[in-house]
Amino acid sequence: xxxxxxxxxxGGGPAGSMAAREAAKNGASVIMLEKDREIGVxxxxxxxxxxxxxxxxxxxxxxxxxxQKITRAQLVAPDETVVDVGTAGQVGYILHRKLFxxxxxxxxxxxxxxxxxxxxxxDIIRENGKIEGVRIEHLEQKIELRGRLIIGAxxxxxxxxxxxxxxxxTKPKDMDTCAQMTLSDIDIDPETxxxxxxxxxxxxxYAWVFPKGPRMANVGLGISGKYSGKTKPIxxxxxxxDKRFPDAKILTLVAGGVPCVDTLKHMVxxxxxxVGDAAHQVNPMTGGGILNGMIAGEIAGRVAAEAVRxxxxxxxxxxxxxxxxxxxxxxxNERSYRIQQVVNKFSDQDxxxxxxxxxxxxxxxxxxxxxxxxxxxxxxxxxxxxxxVYGTV
Amino acid sequence: xxxxxxxxDNERCDFCGTCVAVCAADAIELKESTIRVNMTLCxxxxxxxxxxxxxxxxxxx
Numbered sequence: 001x002x003x004x005x006x007x008x009x010x011g012g013g014p015a016g017s018m019a020a021r022e023a024a025k026n027g028a029s030v031i032m033l034e035k036d037r038e039i040g041v042x043x044x045x046x047x048x049x050x051x052x053x054x055x056x057x058x059x060x061x062x063x064x065x066x067x068q069k070i071t072r073a074q075l076v077a078p079d080e081t082v083v084d085v086g087t088a089g090q091v092g093y094i095l096h097r098k099l100f101x102x103x104x105x106x107x108x109x110x111x112x113x114x115x116x117x118x119x120x121x122x123d124i125i126r127e128n129g130k131i132e133g134v135r136i137e138h139l140e141q142k143i144e145l146r147g148r149l150i151i152g153a154x155x156x157x158x159x160x161x162x163x164x165x166x167x168x169x170t171k172p173k174d175m176d177t178c179a180q181m182t183l184s185d186i187d188i189d190p191e192t193x194x195x196x197x198x199x200x201x202x203x204x205x206y207a208w209v210f211p212k213g214p215r216m217a218n219v220g221l222g223i224s225g226k227y228s229g230k231t232k233p234i235x236x237x238x239x240x241x242d243k244r245f246p247d248a249k250i251l252t253l254v255a256g257g258v259p260c261v262d263t264l265k266h267m268v269x270x271x272x273x274x275v276g277d278a279a280h281q282v283n284p285m286t287g288g289g290i291l292n293g294m295i296a297g298e299i300a301g302r303v304a305a306e307a308v309r310x311x312x313x314x315x316x317x318x319x320x321x322x323x324x325x326x327x328x329x330x331x332x333n334e335r336s337y338r339i340q341q342v343v344n345k346f347s348d349q350d351x352x353x354x355x356x357x358x359x360x361x362x363x364x365x366x367x368x369x370x371x372x373x374x375x376x377x378x379x380x381x382x383x384x385x386x387x388x389v390y391g392t393v
Numbered sequence: 394x395x396x397x398x399x400x401x402d403n404e405r406c407d408f409c410g411t412c413v414a415v416c417a418a419d420a421i422e423l424k425e426s427t428i429r430v431n432m433t434l435c436x437x438x439x440x441x442x443x444x445x446x447x448x449x450x451x452x453x454x
Contacts, residue, residue: 036425044409120424137424157410162419170414177411177446225415225444233446255446257411 005029006308007301008134008147009113010121010160012039015276015293016153017104018057022301023151024111028308031145032108033119033136035154040101044256045290046180046210046218048193051091053291057298061093062103067212068094071191077355078198078348085366092193094210094218095290104294124150124163124272131164131271131313149304149313151273153297156257158278164269168278172225174261176205176287179233180220181241182212183248190214196221196240197351203227204344205287207240219245222258222287224344260284262337263330268318275300281329285336285343292329299324339372346375397437397454399430405449412441412450 009020012034020032048070054061070092073085109115118139125133125144133146152160161168188194188211196207204224211217221237234255241248259280267279275281276293283292303321307313346354354375361370401412401421406428413421420434421441430441430450441450 042407118425122422155410157413157423159413159419168414169417169419172415172440172444175411175415175444177444179446228443232448234448255407255409255411257409257414257444257446259414 003143003145005031005114005145005147007031007149007151007304008033008145009151009153010134011035011153011155011276011278012101012105012115012117013153013155013276013293014101014104014290015278015281015297016151017101017108018294018297019151019153019275019301019304020108020113020115021104021111022298023305023308024108024113024301026302026305026309028305030108030113031147032105032113032115033121033134033145034105034115034117035120037118039105039115039117040098042254043097043252044180044254045097046208046220046287047095047097047212047290048210048288049093049095049290051093054093057291057294065095065100065103066093067096068190068210070094070193070211072189072193074192074194075355076194076196077352078200079352079355081352081355081359083355083358083366083371084363085371088364088367094193094212121154121160124160148308149271149273151275151297151300151304152278153275153293154278156259156277158274161264161267161272161274161278164272166264166266166269166272166274168264168274168280170257170259170261170280172228174259175225176222176258176260177225177228177233178205178220178222178256178258178287179237180218180252180254180256181237181248181250182216182252183219183241183245184216184251186215186217186219186245186248188215188217198348200348201240202233202236207237209244216251219248224260226344258282258287258289260287260337260340262334263325267325268315268322270315271313273300273304273318273321281325281333283329283333283336285340292333295328296321296325299328342372343375350375396432397452398432399435399437399439399441399450400453401428401430401441401450403427405447407447407449409446411444411446415440415444
């Protein structure tokens with residue numbers, strides 16, 4: 001068994017698989033390590049992606065990945081005012097993450113990467129100050145895997161970066177804490193995603209209904225860590241589900257955290273790169289991270305392969321990844337974070353008023369930015385915060 | 394003297410790792426379906442108690 005690799009990818013989610021695939025495609029010897037027994041499980045995700053985004057990243061979409069096509073979106077204010085949001089002909093998908101993640105890992109394998117599950121990384125190997133690999137537990141054996149570069153795709157709970165001296169800890173106020181059920185036997189419009197706002201529903205966050213089929217949906221919510229105390233997401237979710245879908249059957253119940261903040265300032269160091277949730281590469285407004293992680297993984301894999309080829313895995317050599325990421329998505333996420341900070345200040349009354357005034361805008365003009373602008377007109381005191389969003393202050 | 398500790402009940406935990414991400418001391422170790430707090434590192438910041446989606450970590454003295 002080959003235990004010497006150019007690149008070790010820790011974590012087998014979409015970010016890790018894309019990184020492993022891209023690195024292998026570019027000629028590096030790669031192993032991807034997943035701590036759980038199975039790729040893609042458990043699914044801690046609402047599973048929504050845009051069709052355009054997925055096509056852009058992968059170049060194709062397999063029909064079996066899609067559990068439901070989405071053509072409409074609705075926002076629901078605390079007083080039940082419903083706002084239809086224009087999607088400008090854009091289509092979304094609710095994925096089968098399990099099948100999707102499996103295929104991405106298989107694609108990494110086809111490109112030449114080794115894939116191991118039940119491979120728990122518990123330390124990095126450092127010799128003469130240099131990263132030389134990782135120590136893992138695999139099928140009750142302790143193994144040392146040698147590698148010149150480690151890509152940490154180890155999720156929200158990432159510890160790899162910390163061991164290498166990167167400040168990856170998420171502040172509780174920047175963590176959305178979430179719970180989700182997959183409910184069946186419910187009355188929904190299968191092509192519409194519905195988002196519920198309100199401080200009673202999900203303080204500092206939102207609740208979602210993402211259809212997985214004609215009578216099935218991922219129903220979940222996230223609350224800001226700022227408001228997470230005695231009342232937990234699971235309690236909010238039970239309340240929400242009891243009210244909206246009292247006769248539903250509960251097929252899954254999962255918990256999870258989403259870092260809703262700017263990308264880590266330092267996500268590379270000598271011999272180490274972080275991607276996906278581990279690098280906080282999530283859209284802080286939506287909490288969406290699948291495509292973000294895949295885009296970052298692809299860039300990181302390519303830059304990593306080049307670094308290995310040149311025999312230089314120093315931070316300086318890895319920096320193009322950081323720059324490309326910021327250009328591709330990072331900047332966008334920073335703007336979303338600032339919008340999110342403003343939206344977080346709205347009271348339920350504010351949200352109700354905004355919903356009613358947005359309903360005065362013709363449907364085809366209702367983009368997220370247009371809704372935001374309308375909100376500002378109603379709340380001039382927020383102009384200063386908004387100026388930060390546009391980067392003028 | 395009674396020591397204060399953080400207990401994470403593995404029976405109730407979903408192993409999502411949210412507590413690991415906010416832990417101030419990198420004191421929580423999460424494998425596939427086991428989780429434990431290293432009390433020699435823990436600073437009792439209680440971030441894990443506050444953030445847990447399910448309310449599993451508890452302060453015990």
